[in-house]
Amino acid sequence: MENWFSAHIIAWYKLNKRDLPWRNTKNPYFIWLSEIILQQTQVNQGLSYYYKFLKNYPTLKHLAQANIDSVLKDWQGLGYYSRARNLHFTANTILKEFNGVFPNNYIQIKKLKGIGDYTAAAIASFAYNLPHAVVDGNVYRVLSRVFGIKTPIDSTVGKKKFKDLADSLLDKKQNAIYNQAIMEFGSQYCKPKNPDCFNCPLNFKCIAFAKNKVKTLPVKEKSIKIKTRFFYYFVVKHKNEIAYFKRNKKDIWEGLHEFYLIEKNKNCNEEILFTELPFKAYQINEQSNTIKHVLSHQHLYCKFYLLKLSNKPKNLNWIKIENIQKIAWPRVIDKYINTCLINKFN
Secondary structure (H helix, E strand, O other), X not given: OOHHHHHHHHHHHXXXXXXXXXXXXXXXXXXXHHHHHOOOOOHHHHHXXXXXXXXXXXXXXXXXHOOHHHHHHHXXXXXXXHHHHHHHHHHHHHHHHOOOOOOOOXXXXXXXXXXXXXXXXXXXXXXXOOOOOOOOHHHHHXXXXXXXXXXXXOOHHXXXXXXXXXXXXXXXXXXXXXXXXXXXXXXXXXXXOOOOHHHOOOOOOOHHHHOOOHHHOOOOOOOOOOEEEEEEEEEEEEOOEEEEEEOOOOOOOXXXXXXXXXXXXXXXXXXXXXXXXXXXXXXXXXXXXXXXXXXXOEEEEEEXXXXXXXXXXXXXXXXXXXXXXXXXXXXXXXXXXXXXXHHHHO
């Protein structure tokens, strides 16, 4: 079916592909690592993290045996930290259950934590050239436009429809290169906004182009609901040490560190806020402006208060200021540390 499609996509790819390191290997560990990093990250940002992880964890065994805090620290700044936790967990699973050898079939790969349909198909085809079509955001966009599909991509019917179409288009003699080609085409040419349709090598068959529907495809039936949260951080200082806490609840930034936090669902009056503090005999050294931190489904409004304590409570975890950058923090806190806090100790 539609052999013209794979032929044109592959021909375009051979002339226009980017030279990326994970495309020059069949090592499933390297490919898996790149796919996890790039799940929610642009290539230009993810590339430096890819090299960092290969330097610090050159093999799957190195990653499995690493401390999770070190892995999270190396992941700092990429966001979606569950990816890093799953990466570490799955490395341990492969080490224990597969003797450190990455599984070489789609079903076993897909059973691993943090690996879904797309990632399993990518690893299976790129590492082992197995006939499994990838379907990611780029693929949805290309297929919906070229074939004029209005079925929502986030519906059960839509997911099956696009998966069946993707499988039917797969060039089974060139599984890996076809999958790379359609993803690259969606990323670099058939872009979400302002694609160059007039010079597109597929425009002679593209239904969206013919019907002027490029801007309306693909279709999603669900809109993202944005949650608003207010984070009030109290940076508790005693001499050259800062109190810190580890986020262990199932929420954003699980496993990362933070300062003493009071969270509210609306902007809070400071007089009320300070009555909730458990600290005694403190002095407010400084307070920051409110910082808006945007996540995919959440908008956080963060404010920092630097408190100087007369006495050092023993029930808190303390870290010396010279070691504060050795542990993993959420990006918004890390920025505060680097731009504001460290200067207070210099």
